[in-house]
Amino acid sequence: MPVILMIIHSPQPWREVNKSEDRFYEGNIEAWRALEDAYKAGKLRAIGVSNFLEGDLDNIIENCEIKPMVNQILAHISNTPFELIEYCQANDIVVEAYSPIAHGEAFKNEAIKAMAAKYGVSVAALCVRYTLQLGTVSLPKTANPDHMRDNANVDFVISDEDMEALRNIEHIKDYGEHSFFPVYGGSF
Numbered sequence: 384m385p386v387i388l389m390i391i392h393s394p395q396p397w398r399e400v401n402k403s404e405d406r407f408y409e410g411n412i413e414a415w416r417a418l419e420d421a422y423k424a425g426k427l428r429a430i431g432v433s434n435f436l437e438g439d440l441d442n443i444i445e446n447c448e449i450k451p452m453v454n455q456i457l458a459h460i461s462n463t464p465f466e467l468i469e470y471c472q473a474n475d476i477v478v479e480a481y482s483p484i485a486h487g488e489a490f491k492n493e494a495i496k497a498m499a500a501k502y503g504v505s506v507a508a509l510c511v512r513y514t515l516q517l518g519t520v521s522l523p524k525t526a527n528p529d530h531m532r533d534n535a536n537v538d539f540v541i542s543d544e545d546m547e548a549l550r551n552i553e554h555i556k557d558y559g560e561h562s563f564f565p566v567y568g569g570s571f
């Protein structure tokens with residue numbers, strides 16, 4: 384049975400991501416060609432990338448045979464890379480929004496809490512719905528079955544006006560104890 388999806392986790396070594404100017408274009412082409420081979424051999428059903436910026440995607444698109452099918456990126460209310468999402472969507476690359484609940488920080492944000500209360504939904508559901516309305520695949524993580532049910536409770540629509548308000552919510556700057564991870568430490 385083939386693996387459903389395999390992705391390159393990051394265009395650069397994770398600890399240095401977006402800190403060094405070296406985008407490792409050659410290495411990414413080599414890694415991508417290995418994924419292409421596995422895909423063509425039927426071992427993988429889909430191949431993609433993660434944390435790739437526009438230039439990293441162009442490197443693959445211009446030099447390789449198969450376009451990335453997925454780009455998995457950090458995207459949540461207050462920290463959404465709109466231009467990158469649009470670029471992926473214009474190139475038929477599915478965007479997966481990781482940490483859609485801001486790694487839990489959204490629960491502490493008063494503006495997000497107020498918007499969730501307005502719709503009568505949980506903060507988590509509002510966050511997931513926001514990423515869905517951006518046309519992304521939302522990747523909330525939970526180990527709790529009740530939370531899982533809550534995260535699937537997205538059968539409501541955030542109005543255009545409220546989406547605009549959520550797009551402009553002040554950036555969450557502090558991810559607390561998790562800030563040491565490059566992704567929450569400002570590398571994205």
Ligand SMILES: NC(=O)c1ccc[n+]([C@@H]2O[C@H](COP(=O)([O-])OP(=O)(O)OC[C@H]3O[C@@H](n4cnc5c(N)ncnc54)[C@H](OP(=O)(O)O)[C@@H]3O)[C@@H](O)[C@H]2O)c1
Pocket residue numbers: 392433434455456480481482483484485486487505507508522523524525526527529530531533534566
């Ligand atoms: N590609 C990458 O570089 C990358 C980087 C980071 C993360 N990711 C992936 O993205 C996924 C999610 O990321 P994440 O864990 O950072 O952030 P997240 O999904 O935004 O937040 C997870 C946190 O929210 C809590 N939570 C989830 N649903 C909840 C609910 N309905 N009510 C209350 N609490 C809830 C979870 O605790 P409980 O378990 O207690 O519910 C956990 O503490 C993971 O699969 C991860 O592997 C990918």
